[in-house]
Each structure stands twice: as C-alpha cells, then as structure tokens.
Amino acid sequence: MNNQINEGTVSIPLSGRIDSNNASQVEKQIQEQLEGKNANEVILDASGLDYISSAGLRVILRIKKAHPVLRIINVNSEVYEILDMTGFTEMMTVEKAYRVVSVEGCEEIGRGANGTIYRIDQDNVVKVYNNADALADIQHEREVAKLALILGIPTAISYDVVKVGESYGSVFELLNARSFSKILANEPEKMDWCVKEYVNMLRKIHSTLVPAGKLPDMKETALRWARFMQDYLPEEAAKKLLRMVEEIPHDDHMLHGDYHTKNLELQNDEVLIIDMDTLAVGHPIFELASMFNSFVGYSELDHEIIKKFQGFDFETGATFWRRSLAAYLDTDSPTKIREVEDKARILGYTRMIRRSIRRKGLETETGRAQIAFWTDRLLELLEKTDTLLFSRNELVIEATTENLPEVQAFVEKQLEGTDCSPRAQMQFGIAVEEIFVNIASYAYAPGKGKATVRVELAEEPTTVTITFIDHGIPYDPLAKADPDVGLNAEERPVGGLGIFLTKKTMDEVGYEYRDGQNILTLKKKL
Amino acid sequence: MLDIRKTTENATVTITLEGRLDTLTAPMLEKELLSSLEGADSLVMDFEKLDYISSAGLRVLLSAQKTMSRRGGMKLRNVNATILEIFDVTGFADILTIE
Numbered sequence: 103m104n105n106q107i108n109e110g111t112v113s114i115p116l117s118g119r120i121d122s123n124n125a126s127q128v129e130k131q132i133q134e135q136l137e138g139k140n141a142n143e144v145i146l147d148a149s150g151l152d153y154i155s156s157a158g159l160r161v162i163l164r165i166k167k168a169h170p171v172l173r174i175i176n177v178n179s180e181v182y183e184i185l186d187m188t189g190f191t192e193m194m195t196v197e198k199a200y201r202v203v204s205v206e207g208c209e210e211i212g213r214g215a216n217g218t219i220y221r222i223d224q225d226n227v228v229k230v231y232n233n234a235d236a237l238a239d240i241q242h243e244r245e246v247a248k249l250a251l252i253l254g255i256p257t258a259i260s261y262d263v264v265k266v267g268e269s270y271g272s273v274f275e276l277l278n279a280r281s282f283s284k285i286l287a288n289e290p291e292k293m294d295w296c297v298k299e300y301v302n303m304l305r306k307i308h309s310t311l312v313p314a315g316k317l318p319d320m321k322e323t324a325l326r327w328a329r330f331m332q333d334y335l336p337e338e339a340a341k342k343l344l345r346m347v348e349e350i351p352h353d354d355h356m357l358h359g360d361y362h363t364k365n366l367e368l369q370n371d372e373v374l375i376i377d378m379d380t381l382a383v384g385h386p387i388f389e390l391a392s393m394f395n396s397f398v399g400y401s402e403l404d405h406e407i408i409k410k411f412q413g414f415d416f417e418t419g420a421t422f423w424r425r426s427l428a429a430y431l432d433t434d435s436p437t438k439i440r441e442v443e444d445k446a447r448i449l450g451y452t453r454m455i456r457r458s459i460r461r462k463g464l465e466t467e468t469g470r471a472q473i474a475f476w477t478d479r480l481l482e483l484l485e486k487t488d489t490l491l492f493s494r495n496e497l498v499i500e501a502t503t504e505n506l507p508e509v510q511a512f513v514e515k516q517l518e519g520t521d522c523s524p525r526a527q528m529q530f531g532i533a534v535e536e537i538f539v540n541i542a543s544y545a546y547a548p549g550k551g552k553a554t555v556r557v558e559l560a561e562e563p564t565t566v567t568i569t570f571i572d573h574g575i576p577y578d579p580l581a582k583a584d585p586d587v588g589l590n591a592e593e594r595p596v597g598g599l600g601i602f603l604t605k606k607t608m609d610e611v612g613y614e615y616r617d618g619q620n621i622l623t624l625k626k627k628l
Numbered sequence: 629m630l631d632i633r634k635t636t637e638n639a640t641v642t643i644t645l646e647g648r649l650d651t652l653t654a655p656m657l658e659k660e661l662l663s664s665l666e667g668a669d670s671l672v673m674d675f676e677k678l679d680y681i682s683s684a685g686l687r688v689l690l691s692a693q694k695t696m697s698r699r700g701g702m703k704l705r706n707v708n709a710t711i712l713e714i715f716d717v718t719g720f721a722d723i724l725t726i727e
Contacts, residue, residue, distance in 0.1 A: 504652075506651055525710045525713070528710050528714075532680075532681075532714070588722075591690065591694055594690060594719075600683030602718065603682075
C-alpha cells in the first residue's frame with residue numbers, strides 16, 4: 103500500500119476484499135500509514151476494493167473516530183450498496199467511482215456552450231463537458247435542472263456522472279428522443295408544428311417565476327458586455343447601449359439562455375428542454391438576443407456554420423427564427439416583428455463583437471472584417487432604437503394610411519381569444535381607422551412620424567382599452583362638434599362622421615396632450 | 629381589400645361590393661361610381677358580401693346619394709345587421725333607401 107500526502111490530506115488505497123480474515127491486518131497497515139502524519143483529512147480510495155464485510159466497516163469506523171474528516175472515493179456500485187445500506191453514506195462522504203463511457207462513433211445530438219451531448223445507447227445520452235475540471239459545472243447543472251423540473255419545466259435530470267476520456271460527463275435517460283434540429287432538417291413540412299411547440303416551451307419558461315437568488319441574473323451579464331463595449335464604440339453609441347441595458351428592469355422570470363432547436367427534444371409525444379446549465383433569470387429580450395444569434399447572427403457571414411451546428415441551412419434557420427418570434431409575440435405585423443428583432447440584434451451583435459475581441463479577433467484580418475460588419479449593424483440599430491424593452495400588445499408604426507391594414511390586423515389579433523362579437527369588432531375597426539387615419543393625415547403633415555397603438559384587456563367585465571400616441575402637433579379630434587344626424591342628404595356635409603361614430607360606439611373616448619404627446623384612448627366593455 | 633363588380637341593365641347600374649369599404653378602398657369605389665354613373669338612371673348597391681364600412685365609405689355613399697337623388701335614385705340591398713346599425717347611428721338609415 104502506498105499513500106500520498108497533499109497538504110495534510112492522506113490518501114490511502116483499499117483493494118481486494120476486506121472481511122474478518124484480513125480486517126485487523128488492513129487496519130494495522132492503515133494506522134502505519136497515518137502514523138506521525140497529523141492528517142487533517144483522510145481519503146480512502148476504494149477504486150480497487152471489491153467487497154467489504156462488517157469487520158471491514160468497523161475498521162473504517164475506528165479510523166473515522168480518530169480522523170473525523172474522512173472520505174471514501176471511487177467506490178464501485180456493489181461496495182456503494184453496502185455502504186448505503188449500513189448508513190455509512192450518511193455518516194461520511196462516499197463518492198461513487200465514475201463509470202467510464204466512450205462516445206466514439208456515438209451520434210451527437212446536442213451542443214451547448216459548455217458541452218456536447220451524445221447518444222450512448224437507445225435509452226441514454228451523455229453530456230460531455232468541455233471543461234476538464236467540470237464536477238462543479240455538473241453539480242450546478244444538476245441543481246438548476248432539478249429547480250426547473252420542480253418549477254414545472256419538462257427537462258431531464260442526470261442520474262450518473264461518468265468519465266469520458268479525460269473529461270467528465272453526466273448521463274441522462276432520453277428514450278427515442280429526437281432534437282427539433284433533426285426534425286427541421288429532415289422533415290421541413292413540420293416547420294409549423296416545430297414553431298408552435300418551440301414557442302409553447304419558450305412561453306412556459308418565460309412565465310416561470312424563480313425564487314430570488316436561485317439563478318444568475320442575465321442583466322448582470324449583459325451589463326458586462328455593454329461596459330466592455332465602451333472602449334470599442336463611438337462614445338455616444340456606447341453610452342446609449344449601456345443606458346438601454348441599465349434601463350431593463352430586474353425580472354425574476356426564467357430564461358433558458360441557450361434556447362435553440364438542438365436543445366429541444368421530442369421524446370415519444372413529450373417535448374423536453376435539455377442543456378440547462380445556462381439557466382438564468384431576466385427580461386425576455388436577453389433570450390431573444392441569444393436566439394437571434396443561434397439562428398442568424400453566428401452564421402450571417404458564413405452560412406455553413408449553422409449547417410454544421412444545427413444540420414439545417416441558413417434559410418431554414420432564418421425562417422424558423424422569424425416565425426417563432428412572430429408566434430412568441432403573437433402577431434403577424436411585420437413592423438412589430440422587426441421592432442423586437444432589432445432590439446434582439448443589438449444585444450446579439452454586442453455579444454458577438456465582445457466574444458470575438460476577447461478571442462483576439464482584432465489581430466486577424468477575418469476577425470477585423472467580422473467585427474467591422476457587426477459593429478456597422480450595431481451602430482445603425484443603436485441610431486434608431488431608444489429602448490430594449492418591448493411589449494406584445496403595443497405596435498409602434500409609421501403613421502401613414504398605407505399602414506392602416508397592418509394596424510387593423512394588429513388590433514384584431516389582440517382581440518382574438520376575447521369574446522368580441524363581429525359587431526364590436528367592426529366598431530373597434532371603425533374607431534381605430536378613424537383615429538389612426540387622423541394621425542396619419544394631420545399629426546406630422548407635411549412630414550412623417552410614428553404612432554403607437556396599444557391594446558389592453560381587463561377582466562370582469564372584459565374591457566378593451568386602445569391607446570394611440572403620437573408626437574405630432576397638439577390636436578384634440580374630440581373637440582369638434584357632432585354633426586347633425588337629422589339633416590337630409592342634400593343638407594348633410596360630407597365628413598365629420600368618423601369621430602361621431604367613434605364616440606357613439608365606444609363606452610369612453612378620451613384625449614389628453616402630455617409631455618409633447620397626443621394621447622387618445624378608446625374604451626369599450628365587451 | 630375591396631372587390632367591386634358592376635352590371636348594367638337598361639339604365640340601372642348594379643354595383644356589388646365584397647370586402648372592406650375603408651379609407652384605403654373608398655377612393656376606388658368613388659372612382660368607379662364616377663365613371664359608372666355617367667348616363668345611369670338609377671343605382672343599386674349590393675352589400676351582401678360587404679364586411680366593413682367606415683366613415684370614408686359613408687362619405688362615398690352620401691355623395692352617390694346626392695348625385696342619384698336628382699335622377700332615378702339609389703337603393704341598397706342585402707345590408708347586414710352590423711352595417712345597418714352604423715346607418716342608424718349616423719342617421720344614414722333615414723337618408724338612404726335600404727331594401
């Protein structure tokens with residue numbers, strides 16, 4: 103027997119069988135090794151231990167009494183069972199031996215920031231961590247996966263830690279599962295279904311409240327990116343970027359952090375989200391930024407990247423991203439989708455630029471070209487964006503009559519799912535048209551400007567509030583006198599009916615001019 | 629969008645509308661009426677497939693009514709309940725001839 107000394111830690115190997123035949127001999131040998139060492143920690147390395155009887159266990163107890171900080175490591179499963187049954191696992195730290203698993207020739211089914219997932223047999227997959235010293239990461243991932251599961255997110259939790267070459271891996275049960283990337287690559291006709299399920303899961307994650315302090319705050323990470331960029335962007339743009347990240351409110355809802363289609367698995371009929379080590383909390387814009395990068399950003403300059411990583415082509419990825427964003431925002435409005443995509447791109451490009459610079463991208467020609475490409479886009483986006491916040495029920499759109507159908511469709515979509523009768527729908531339509539066309543015709547004439555349309559729903563009784571905001575000249579359309587509806591056709595002036603109809607069909611119509619804004623509100627109970 | 633179909637029988641022009649009569653489509657109808665009503669004695673408008681009408685549409689109806697009242701008149705046919713209510717609220721029900 104040999105022992106190793108490491109700063110007060112003495113490691114003693116155990117081997118073969120320890121039973122009543124040799125227990126006292128083994129005890130003597132162990133005591134000899136500990137003699138005069140003043141060990142404050144004793145590690146019993148059980149990698150060679152095949153069996154231990156109660157006589158052997160008594161030896162361990164006596165050593166433990168003399169050296170309270172005692173660990174038994176590399177315990178095989180038979181010995182572990184004995185230690186578990188006899189309560190030893192509760193008395194001292196007992197670490198199982200890591201099973202050795204090979205992933206040679208195994209199918210890669212997922213890949214995340216910290217590791218790669220392989221299928222090792224029909225029922226099991228192993229996530230092999232990039233970091234050689236990954237035990238802490240594995241522990242972290244297992245804890246956050248457990249947390250997510252308890253909070254109602256369908257995921258897989260690892261049940262075993264194994265050695266894969268020089269790396270560690272964690273093993274999950276994943277029966278007959280297929281990743282969404284694989285489905286998209288092989289069955290493009292299932293795009294609609296994939297978008298729907300992908301967005302359902304995303305919504306589920308984003309609506310999950312996480313107890314404070316359980317997960318890292320994504321805003322902190324984004325603040326680090328924005329601070330890093332202070333040295334690499336023109337001063338004004340850099341400040342604006344930092345301000346916009348600072349202004350994102352703290353949010354305790356869950357984010358996955360690496361939400362792409364290789365991390366979504368279809369197991370029989372159940373959709374599971376895996377690769378949980380990036381789990382965090384924060385505003386959904388952070389998630390959307392990472393999604394944009396996964397499907398578009400990382401491969402915008404080299405379309406082969408996504409093919410290699412996801413197995414489908416750039417077009418598929420870009421379409422999937424756009425359609426998922428539309429479904430997530432529950433809108434068909436191209437303006438709305440572009441607005442939120444632009445915000446996601448700001449954080450997405452910021453992250454890629456920082457990553458590239460930190461990987462010495464500025465020292466190579468290709469790196470400099472990439473960084474310049476991303477920086478150009480980032481500056482362009484920063485120019486036209488004032489906030490990274492968004493809400494699903496608000497549309498900011500150029501106030502032109504050509505945009506009326508998009509505004510109408512946006513409002514109709516918001517009213518979907520309420521019990522809005524065709525009659526009320528038309529009344530909303532008439533009111534929305536009247537107000538929006540008014541803004542389009544007069545607010546900024548002869549120039550151009552934007553209008554905000556916000557739809558809010560309240561319950562019991564279901565009440566719809568539609569608010570229009572513009573920054574044009576102060577104008578109260580409600581101030582106009584109502585037309586005399588009793589006049590005959592010849593006497594009636596052509597016009598003035600729209601506002602009148604709006605007042606008649608809505609329960610409340612209000613106007614105020616505040617902070618340089620015309621704010622017009624329509625309210626109606628359904 | 630708005631689909632406008634026109635048939636002429638003797639001096640009666642029948643216009644069938646399908647879709648939405650709003651700010652964007654009302655000018656189309658206005659233009660169509662301007663040319664169709666030349667020499668027409670009476671006008672019939674079929675609203676069976678008209679889903680929506682806003683004040684922009686009402687304006688076109690009012691000026692058509694003014695034009696046709698000096699001739700053989702204008703009639704609206706197959707007006708649905710929702711649109712009829714709009715006519716009521718605005719007093720158009722009293723001005724227009726609704727079958």
